Amino acid sequence: xxxxxxxxxxxxxxxxxxxxxxxxxxxxxxxxxxxxxxxxxxxxxxxxxxxxxxxxxxxxxxxxxxxxxxxxxxxxxxxxxxxxxxxxxxxxxxxxxxxxxxxxxxxxxxxxxxxxxxxxxxxxxxxxxxxxxxxxxxxxxxxxxxxxxxxxxxxxxxxxxxxxxxxxxxxxxxxxxxxxxxxxxxxxxxxxxxxxxxxxxxxxxxxxxxxxxxxxxxxxxxxx
Numbered sequence: 001x002x003x004x005x006x007x008x009x010x011x012x013x014x015x016x017x018x019x020x021x022x023x024x025x026x027x028x029x030x031x032x033x034x035x036x037x038x039x040x041x042x043x044x045x046x047x048x049x050x051x052x053x054x055x056x057x058x059x060x061x062x063x064x065x066x067x068x069x070x071x072x073x074x075x076x077x078x079x080x081x082x083x084x085x086x087x088x089x090x091x092x093x094x095x096x097x098x099x100x101x102x103x104x105x106x107x108x109x110x111x112x113x114x115x116x117x118x119x120x121x122x123x124x125x126x127x128x129x130x131x132x133x134x135x136x137x138x139x140x141x142x143x144x145x146x147x148x149x150x151x152x153x154x155x156x157x158x159x160x161x162x163x164x165x166x167x168x169x170x171x172x173x174x175x176x177x178x179x180x181x182x183x184x185x186x187x188x189x190x191x192x193x194x195x196x197x198x199x200x201x202x203x204x205x206x207x208x209x210x211x212x213x214x215x216x217x218x219x220x221x222x223x224x
Contacts, residue, residue: 071091071094071096072096074087075087075096075099075100078100081104081107084100084101084103084104085100085101085104087100088100088101088104088123088127092127093127094127095127095128095131097127098123098124098125098126098127098128098131098133098137099124099128099133101120101121101123101124101127101137102120102121102124102128102133102136102137102140104120105117105118105119105120105121105124105137105140105141105144106140108120109140109143109144114144114145114147114148114149115144115148115149115150117140117141117144117148118140118141118144118145118148118150121137121138121140121141121144122137122141124137124140125137125138125141132168135161135167135168135171136171138157138161138171139161139171139174139175141157142154142157142158142161142175142178143158143178145157146158146178146182151182154182155179155182158175158176158178158179158182159175159179161175162175162176162179162195162198163198169202169203169206169209170203170206170208172202173199173202173203173206173207173208173209173212174208176195176198176199176202176208176209176212177199177208177209177211177212179195180192180195180196180199180212180215181215183195184215184218189219189220189223190223192215192216192218192219193216193219193223195212196212196213196215196216196219199212199213200213
């Protein structure tokens with residue numbers, strides 16, 4: 001084999017100039033222009049795609065803000081129970097639906113329609129997870145059950161609230177107070193003593209906890 005033929009078969013080392021139409025001695029400006037000629041389209045496409053993503057995110061936030069503002073306006077415009085219930089039904093996944101149910105339930109509670117109030121307070125809870133209003137809805141439902149004749153359910157609900165450490169102390173204390181009133185009324189002094197003991201662990205300055213502790217004096221000596 002001819003040595004020259006062997007040399008011709010060895011691939012040459014790749015250099016940027018091999019893909020370029022520029023002469024080997026081209027200066028920096030010529031190489032810069034050549035780079036943009038070869039790569040400019042792909043770079044601009046990448047920039048354009050990035051801009052679309054950014055603009056898309058901004059547009060989504062804008063649309064969401066407009067939608068939220070419109071929804072809040074619709075909630076504020078709802079005044080009657082029928083309008084509030086319609087609003088809640090139309091926006092079942094929004095926290096304002098829970099607020100609408102609370103408004104309806106509170107009106108029913110005030111009117112003495114306790115069982116209806118209990119139902120709507122419970123519906124409110126389904127929409128208020130993670131909000132401060134969840135505890136108020138739970139307490140409203142429990143009291144509505146108790147006053148509406150569903151005594152066992154009401155006592156169980158109040159007891160659960162009283163024993164939920166994640167709830168605010170004021171909520172737990174209010175539940176304990178109403179539970180203590182019930183036990184005092186039915187003269188279940190053993191259960192009353194248990195509630196008073198729990199009230200001892202709640203805030204010393206809390207009004208409900210203080211009134212609950214005061215009911216200990218109503219327990220007959222022979223039952224202590």
